[in-house]
Amino acid sequence: MPGKFRLFTKRFFIYSNIIVVFVFLLSCLVPYLNPQKWWFISFLGLAFPFLLLLTMFFLAGWLIMLKPKLALIPGVALLISIPSIMLFFAFHRPAAFNYNKDAKTLRVATWNVARFIELKQNNNSGSQTRLKMFELIKRQNADVLCLQEFHTSTLPEFYDNITPIKELGYPYYFFSFDTDGDNLFYSSIIFSRYPIIDSGFIRYPRPTLPDVLMHISIKMNDDTVRIYNTHLQSLQFNRKDYERLNKIAGIEDSLGANTRNIISKMRRGYSNRSIQARMVSDVLEDSPNPVILCADLNDVPNSYTYHTVRGTMQDAFLKKGFGIGRTFSGLSPTLRIDYIFADRRFKIRQFSRISKRLSDHYMLLADVELKK
Numbered sequence: 001m002p003g004k005f006r007l008f009t010k011r012f013f014i015y016s017n018i019i020v021v022f023v024f025l026l027s028c029l030v031p032y033l034n035p036q037k038w039w040f041i042s043f044l045g046l047a048f049p050f051l052l053l054l055t056m057f058f059l060a061g062w063l064i065m066l067k068p069k070l071a072l073i074p075g076v077a078l079l080i081s082i083p084s085i086m087l088f089f090a091f092h093r094p095a096a097f098n099y100n101k102d103a104k105t106l107r108v109a110t111w112n113v114a115r116f117i118e119l120k121q122n123n124n125s126g127s128q129t130r131l132k133m134f135e136l137i138k139r140q141n142a143d144v145l146c147l148q149e150f151h152t153s154t155l156p157e158f159y160d161n162i163t164p165i166k167e168l169g170y171p172y173y174f175f176s177f178d179t180d181g182d183n184l185f186y187s188s189i190i191f192s193r194y195p196i197i198d199s200g201f202i203r204y205p206r207p208t209l210p211d212v213l214m215h216i217s218i219k220m221n222d223d224t225v226r227i228y229n230t231h232l233q234s235l236q237f238n239r240k241d242y243e244r245l246n247k248i249a250g251i252e253d254s255l256g257a258n259t260r261n262i263i264s265k266m267r268r269g270y271s272n273r274s275i276q277a278r279m280v281s282d283v284l285e286d287s288p289n290p291v292i293l294c295a296d297l298n299d300v301p302n303s304y305t306y307h308t309v310r311g312t313m314q315d316a317f318l319k320k321g322f323g324i325g326r327t328f329s330g331l332s333p334t335l336r337i338d339y340i341f342a343d344r345r346f347k348i349r350q351f352s353r354i355s356k357r358l359s360d361h362y363m364l365l366a367d368v369e370l371k372k
Contacts, residue, residue: 014070017058021077024051024274029083031307035270040268045303049088049324049334052081078224087301090321097352097365099119100142105367106220108227109142110294110340112361115151115186116161130159133358138168140354140365145170145191146217146294148231156182165191170331174199176214187212194218199227202283204233204276213280217289223370226289230280231296231307233272235265273299277308284311284343290370293341296361301336309341316340316366327353340366347371 027044031254035042044051055074062071078085101107103354107113137145151160152175162173170191188211190199201214210218211229277297284291293313299305301315315324317339327338338361342348349367 011060013058014073017062017070017073020051020054021073022059023047024055024077026078027051027079027302030302031304035267035274035304036142039267039270042304043266045064045300046332046334048084048300052085052088054079064298077106084302086307087315087318088324090318090323090325092320092322095350097350101141101367102220102349102369105369106225106292107140107142107365107367108144108146108292108294108340109140109143109363109365110146110148110229110296110338111137111363112147112148112231112296112338112359114359114361116159117359119151119153119159120157121159127143129358130161134164134168136324136354136356136358136363137165140363142181142365143193144216144227144292145230146188147191147226148188148296149186150175151184152177153185158184159173163188169193171180172196174214174216176201176212188214188231190227191217192215192216192218192227194220194280197224197279200277204272204279211276213283215278220370224289225370226286226287226291228280228291228293229295230276230293232271232276232280232298232300235269235288241324261293268300270304273297273305274308280309281311284313290345291294291341291343292346292368294336294339295341296338298337300334310339313343314346314348315340315351316342316348316351316368319348319365321353329357329360329362336352338364340364340369342366345371 007302023044026041027048030042030045033041055077059071059074059078062074113133114165116133150161162175166173169192169281172195173189175189176187194326195218196216197219198217199215201212204211204213211231213228213234215226215228217224217226284293295309297305297309317336325335325336328335346368349369352365354363354365
């Protein structure tokens, strides 16, 4: 009987290992599969870090049990997955951000400000989160500031958020606004310390939010640089959806209604983002000037969206960061969905994630310099 139990246990772990490795390798293919056709596999991009841990667990287990042949199963999978791991984890030695800026350097900040949390004026008697956000922006001393989910208004009961940022030393801005009700405006915006010599935007098809790809061009020394800012389709989870996720996690979804609802939203989000990602890629390829892209992609590095948008550009976090680089403070600690990209004509000097939790996203900061 003990012999049969040992045989059963061994087979169970071998088959479990094979299944985990198979799903893990599928998750490595996610960047190359268009979600409009392979939407069900796209979900595995979110599971990549957890599948990676499971695969490493099996490798360690087989080695501890002195089963080198069985260790080849997860070992080979991990070798195949190295390109995916290099997108997920940055390996540079942590270093303090040097706020003394060289004259040749352009400092770029990007932040999803979540409408500055407080929409209606309260005579600063509330949490004052909005004022703290302005102070955080001021301390970074960026030359160009790209904000997503930016909200402003001309109504007296709502906040004007453009004027306070201009007063921080950003006299130039371009706002691709959409009306969010009468005299309420919401979209992405770019502020600049440099004069804007060109600007424009394109609107994405099938938006459920006023999402655009916008740009400004600025003169930096003798060179013209183009900075893009965008916010791609989110899953649009509301409070009820997060309650559904909790029920699913707590196995309280006997009829599967919550699961079906969440999957439907995720499928729609992945599909719409794939369309937007290809548009971004096409526009960036046609840019007449060196390109920097600040983006809330609403997708992780191991995704079709990231792979398509990034193309051959440099990811500032991977160049100068360390660790996982989480940028979204909710749900899982593995969610890096905000990015600063720069094309190969730039040298990325330094990068920082500002870990002050005021929005549901963290601000990113990078110093870049044109190569000569």
